[in-house]
Amino acid sequence: MKIEISATKRVVKGTGASRRLRHAGSVPGVLYGGGKEPISLDLEQKSLFLQFRHEAFHASILTLNLEGNKESVLLRDYQMHPVRNTIQHIDFQRVNENEKIHVKVPFHFINAEVSPGVKLNGGIVSHIMTEANISCLPKNLPEFIEVDLATIDIGQSIHLSEIKMPDGVEFVQLAHGNDAAVASVAKPRAVVEEVAKPAEGAPDGAAPAAEGAKAADAATADDAKSDKAK
Known part of the structure; x- marks a missing residue:
């Protein structure tokens, strides 16, 4: 997949100038490497983002059309807006065909x-x-x-x-x-949760029948002891 992006040279630099570019629908960027001086770039946000969202954009040799002069470049870095999902800044590196x-x-x-x-x-x-x-x-x-x-x-x-x-x-x-x-x-991990359930037919919180019987037997024994004492 061949991807070509267009850019113009950015003359005005600085944080304030970059902010104004973003408000105008542009993305500030930099082109560097290849033994040449770095160049500040101005790229159109919408057309750049259409290319940027393709997987190949991040791992391909790109063609940068800089005011009619085309160069082979790699995407090297970018910053995204944390909320708007727009590109805030982007860096490209020149590619030498004879260097790994x-x-x-x-x-x-x-x-x-x-x-x-x-x-x-x-x-x-x-x-x-x-x-x-x-x-x-x-x-x-x-x-x-x-x-x-x-x-x-x-x-x-x-x-x-x-x-x-x-x-x-x-x-x-x-x-x-x-x-x-x-x-x-x-192997998938099966998690089995054991949930204690009330006895069938008994309201929530009621003791099971066996426990109720034990409690009744204990009460009868206590009554018998009390009668002997009298």
């Missing part, structure tokens, strides 16, 4: 429904990781990594080393000796 990049890429889990752990044993899949850092050249960057759960059974896990990777792509964690678990299947 480190990017977080999402996992797509497939075939869980046909795995022995789920289909035959009623297990529940737990997604321990939903994304991971990968290293590759820009041309090899995948939008996502598939995790095939077709063979996983109860009590088993899928680790990074067991995932089939595209050519030229590697997990950063695995390269550093950390073969982390990505997903597992476990």
Whole structure:
């Protein structure tokens, strides 16, 4: 999926200027890296958000059209408004086609429904990781990594080393000796709650019949002792 975003150079800087841009329907941003000077950007909020909501926007090489000049960039950072769900600021990094990049890429889990752990044993899949850092050249960057759960059974896990990777792509964690678990299947936990119920036919709070009988016998015994004393 090829994504192109448009921007103009932002001349006015500062907190106040950025606030005015947001009120006018724009998003302040920055373009940096590639051995060049950083450039302050002005991007249109609505068109940017339409692209931003796609998963591929966060893990793809993007084309930034800056006043007619196009550059390959990566999304590196952004801030969202805590209430309005609008983009407050966004950062892009220039991409060198000959240098490896480190990017977080999402996992797509497939075939869980046909795995022995789920289909035959009623297990529940737990997604321990939903994304991971990968290293590759820009041309090899995948939008996502598939995790095939077709063979996983109860009590088993899928680790990074067991995932089939595209050519030229590697997990950063695995390269550093950390073969982390990505997903597992476990038995569902059944929670049984025992609730004390009143005896059938008795009002709430009434003692069961057996307890009532014991109480009556005790009362009779006390009366007999009292008569002997007299």
